[in-house]
Amino acid sequence: MTELLPVAVLGARGRMGSEAVRAIGAAPDLDLVAALGSSDPLESLVSAGAAVVVDLTVPEATASNVRFLVDHGMHAVVGTTGWTADRLAELEAQLAGSPATGVLIAPNFALGSVLASAFAATAARYFESVEIIELHHPDKVDAPSGTAARTAQLIASARAAAGVPLAPDATRDELDGARGARVDGVPVHSVRLRGLTAHQEVLLGSPGEQLTIRHDSYDRASFMPGVLLGIRSVAGHPGLTVGLDGYLDLQTGGRS
Numbered sequence: 001m002t003e004l005l006p007v008a009v010l011g012a013r014g015r016m017g018s019e020a021v022r023a024i025g026a027a028p029d030l031d032l033v034a035a036l037g038s039s040d041p042l043e044s045l046v047s048a049g050a051a052v053v054v055d056l057t058v059p060e061a062t063a064s065n066v067r068f069l070v071d072h073g074m075h076a077v078v079g080t081t082g083w084t085a086d087r088l089a090e091l092e093a094q095l096a097g098s099p100a101t102g103v104l105i106a107p108n109f110a111l112g113s114v115l116a117s118a119f120a121a122t123a124a125r126y127f128e129s130v131e132i133i134e135l136h137h138p139d140k141v142d143a144p145s146g147t148a149a150r151t152a153q154l155i156a157s158a159r160a161a162a163g164v165p166l167a168p169d170a171t172r173d174e175l176d177g178a179r180g181a182r183v184d185g186v187p188v189h190s191v192r193l194r195g196l197t198a199h200q201e202v203l204l205g206s207p208g209e210q211l212t213i214r215h216d217s218y219d220r221a222s223f224m225p226g227v228l229l230g231i232r233s234v235a236g237h238p239g240l241t242v243g244l245d246g247y248l249d250l251q252t253g254g255r256s
């Protein structure tokens with residue numbers, strides 16, 4: 001009989017955590033050994049024998065959770081937002097002392113969203129202007145979304161690598177926030193609206209044309225194939241991986 005992979009969930013009673021508990025419970029190769037909420041001690045992960053831990057908590061808790069996991073040699077699949085460059089650098093330094101441990105920080109587990117961000121980064125160097133609009137449910141605590149921040153970073157680095165600087169516009173006089181937040185120079189606009197789940201548009205414009213790359217998650221079921229892929233793959237990817245694209249072959253081909 002094949003051994004099941006022992007998996008635990010942090011934030012198990014939240015919107016994403018409860019969906020992940022269901023998906024892991026239904027996966028024939030995974031064994032859900034712990035499902036923790038905010039008042040449960042992390043030490044119980046050790047006694048439960050978790051090999052992979054999924055963190056779907058809150059931005060204030062995720063970095064210290066992951067620090068504990070790496071300290072105890074557990075692989076981490078993290079969907080929680082709030083991973084600043086400083087936090088990522090601290091985590092990388094910690095992982096250097098634990099070279100067999102894998103951590104995936106995935107701002108978005110929906111495969112369509114990962115593809116949309118990759119397409120946007122590919123397109124970004126061919127257009128003069130680029131802006132991001134992200135739209136989410138109003139119970140979301142952070143803005144802009146982790147997905148929008150990651151997309152902006154991918155766009156900015158693709159443009160920098162191609163030697164295409166972000167074009168300034170003529171705005172001189174603006175009400176605070178009217179042109180959005182700047183993430184690596186890319187304007188990001190956040191909408192919070194009852195009825196929405198998770199949505200994003202990347203608008204790309206050049207003289208006489210516009211390309212819109214839009215992704216919609218209508219249901220948190222959309223994130224589960226990516227969560228399961230992360231759980232099954234993380235041990236095979238020691239060190240830090242940011243973005244589920246790190247586990248996918250996103251070669252589009254045809255680019256010289």
Ligand SMILES: NC(=O)c1ccc[n+]([C@@H]2O[C@H](COP(=O)([O-])OP(=O)(O)OC[C@H]3O[C@@H](n4cnc5c(N)ncnc54)[C@H](O)[C@@H]3O)[C@@H](O)[C@H]2O)c1
Nearest residue numbers: 011013014015016037038057061079080081106107108109
């Ligand atoms: N990567 C993705 O695809 C994806 C998709 C949706 C949401 N998210 C992110 O996941 C996070 C959770 O989103 P949500 O909508 O499920 O939020 P939520 O508020 O519904 O759930 C968070 C849960 O974490 C619990 N919690 C808080 N601190 C904890 C701790 N220290 N240990 C264990 N549990 C703790 C809370 O009690 C709550 O039940 C957010 O950062 C969100 O942006 C990511």
Ligand SMILES: O=C(O)C1=N[C@H](C(=O)O)CCC1
Nearest residue numbers: 081107108140145146147198
């Ligand atoms: O519902 C949320 O909260 C989401 N958070 C992630 C983000 O901030 O990008 C992913 C989409 C849903």
